Amino acid sequence: MQVHPRDMARIAFILLCHKDPQAVIAQARRLTAAGDHMVIHFDGRADDAAYREIAAALSDTPDVVVLKKRVKCGWGEWSLVQATLNAVDAALEAFPKATHLYMVSGDCMPIKSAEYAHALLDSAQVDHIESVDYFRSGWIKTGMREERLIYRHFLNERKHKRLFYAAVDWQKRLGLQRKVPADLEMMIGSQWWCLRRRTVEALRDFCRARPDVMRFFRTTWIPDETFFQTLVRHLVPGDEIRSRSLTFLMFTDYGMPVTFYNDHYDLLLGQDYLFARKISPGAEELKQRLGALWAATGAGFEISDEGRRLHQFLTGRGRIGRRFAPRFWETESSIGRDRVLMIVICRKWDLARRLVERIRQVTNLPALGYVFQDAATPLPDLGGLQSTLEKRDRHRRALVRMLFDYYATDRMILCMDPAGFDHLRDFASDRAEVRFLDIECETPDSYLTAHAVRMGLAGETTPPAAMDRLLTTLRHDFAFQTDRIRDAGFDNYHVIRDTDAAERTTGPLAEFLGIPREAALEIAGTDTLFAD
Template sequence: MAKIAFILLTHKDPEGIIAQAERLTSAGDYVSIHFDARAKPEDFERIKSALETNPSVTFARKRRKCGWGEWSLVGATLEAVRAAVEAFPKATHFYMLSGDCMQIKSAEFAHRFLDAEDVDYIESFDFFASDWIKTGFKEERLVYRHWFNERTQPKRFYAAFDLQKKFNLTRKIPDDIQMMIGSQWWCLRRRTIEWVLDFCRERPDVMRFFRTTWIPDETFFQTIVRHVVPEKEIRNRTLTFLMFTDYGMPVTFYNDHYDLLLGQDYLFARKISPDAVELKERLGALWQAEGVSFDISNEGRALFAFLTGRGRIGRRFAPRFWERESTLGRERTLMMVVCKKWHVAKRLVEQVRHHAGLPVIEYLFNEEGGLPDLGGIERTVDKRNRHRRALLRMLFDYYESDRLVICLDPAGLELMQDFTSDKCTTRVLEVECDFSDEYLIGHARRVGLAGEHTSREVLDRLLPTIRYDLQHESDQMRDAQFPNFSRMREAASPEENAHALAQFLGIKTELAQQIAATDYLFVD
């Protein structure tokens, strides 16, 4: 059975570290602690005194003064790793943690998970080909030497950088090394750790290179592990659940995140709020629990993006069009059917095609395929959105018609605004549907906000937010005051809907009634 040596990097909260070490060793695992040399000496003595009788705890032989972005963080990790390798010969896996991490599964589950595959878990993406780095230095991290800390010595940091850049004092990356990048939270097998330590002894040139690399904790282990371990034995992921806000700050978890955390396909999570006392107590008790089953839904990131992303486009910021094409044509009429239930809109436009003979296109800005060959502009949704007006002009020409019906999702408000600002005639038909809880749950699962095993408690908190979001999209359309706006409603009679449809399509009421009377139109 797997036995884990946790590599614990810490710099504060001695009581929390003591509790964490005692908890992690309670199920037969080990802990190796590096406590930042910058911290108070009395705090370290308190930790050491409290844990010195625990045979499953050891300490890094040398304590380093650590700074964000510096080699010192990698150096501290290596000190704790060496201590763990020496002290715990029975350890099969080495798991990197911080004092802000807590388990979100039981030890029983974690051991079984690691026993299932003989592999390493570490994020490791090609440094230059991937987009892992979103902002700031990229190649500059490697080709220039960094002796100073950007946060504590910004003037020296940038003076040294500017001097090297001015005189082109770049350096080569070691020829036989493919630089990789990823999260610093990994779980490696004992054999891999031993190979990494052998590499450190045998390759002083690579060690010198990384010592003056900026933020090496995101590149050192990620690169070396890929160098010494076959690719088939690496799972390119971390086992620690963490998320970042759109400002690049780690998301902090609180008491009401318990169910969400347990549902993620990870063993640990960071960062847990120091004030989340109840959450810490529940997660603390979980580690030693036996026979616990976990329903993995893994909706955490999608759910966070949904909840924080609401308000981004069209609320906090003004609408922004990627690209404005020339007019669709003054003599043309574009009719937009806007409906959240795509299957309802597709049934409606199929009846329009059949009864009214108009060319119709379903959700062309949301779904791949479905368009004729237009020379490549139609191949991806992204390209269609970028060249939206050119695309529609070509479709008008392709169908040899001055009237065209398309389907749009209510979230595409900027598309509607863009088209209604054109010189052509535009009409908007909102198809208002009823949404049962069952439908919203299915919607949440389809878009990744929930999984098959998401708890009812999480769903009950999520449903009002989704329902409000759908209502907000509808309100936005009405607030936009489009000049030719009509509405069909699931709750309305076929006669009422026929009036709106006739006005939208510009057809006779009798024909509109045939379409509106379709008995399965709103069926889920």
């Protein structure tokens, strides 16, 4: 994009915040240094002393308005929209030369220069707001969908969860559904928008003329994802809307916003966005560099826009290297440094289950079955994380960490099929102490045939010649799985065989469990322990 030497756009930033007054003050001064403006709403629930600090520090800054009327905001409530509307009114009144209003949070930072941002906004007369069909887009992944709209919500779901859902249930039973205003097509999207002044003025006029619409949205759930997104689409022609936020944000596989740190500077500058969220509060170097960038002139930017793919690749499980590695304060990425996870590797599930059950009886250690391969493995309620194999796999470290917490232990045993090499490698890279006991099992044709039937690869009518080829393939696959595990060079790796005598099994078992040989011999000497 060509940057023009003289820009016409001028932004009034709408900042909703609730903490860290020094950071708010710094952000206000930073974003108004290039001739833009800002309206700050500091949450009515937040500390009054912090509010007074912000107001006093910015009282002599003509391009900043700190709202005196503070709304007590709650997640998912209308209060967030009301606070935004109050800030919008103040911006339109205080800054008549502002051409655009841009929603930001205290965790946002610019990743382009103001010169670049102004030129981009001048290049096309459009509004930038994610606005997709509420019902057909699939934007809502889980939880309520229609219920957000057709029932009235007066309670905060996070503060009064039981009452919140009870109120919805009673409305369902009593048939108290309501209709969406007939002339509105409901839309949904990110709350981080940038709108033209004339669009905001039209929206404000619409709100004054349509109290029925305002009543409707006041009792919808999470209206900050629907209110502006629906009304802008209602008021503005489609070809004047770019259904995309100008704020770059990503989510981890835990469903949490990705936090950016000092070593993300180059990645952020290459994205086709003006701002990024969330910046770590401790990333002082990154904030200083991005703050200086906003006021820079003549800066050029090479847009690669590979951020999401690159971040996913570089933070993949089992990776090698340091760049983009989990920081030590991101505790969800580790089982725990002081914990010992013991993994029994065995393709004969019944055999492994008998062994870990006997271990549990002798040592009283928590011992579980094939948590990541067998959906029927009994697990405690972990807030739904245990409900499906897909969830268990996606949040594997978090699940294991929660199991340690549930059993109030720092030592635990799990079973793993040799096919789960990625799981083994992932756990081996954790900061916890991870031990492996690989049980090498004989696999006669009878076992391979039964395995093929269980896997749906063969049946009673499978021709003998086809079965022979299949058994050969399975045997080679099993050998490959074993070699891959052996070649990985895992620390604390022990091997026993299901045909070994108890005396030969005792040593590796004692080292694996960290127990006296006498106790290990008691386990290994159990009758029919390794019987098919």
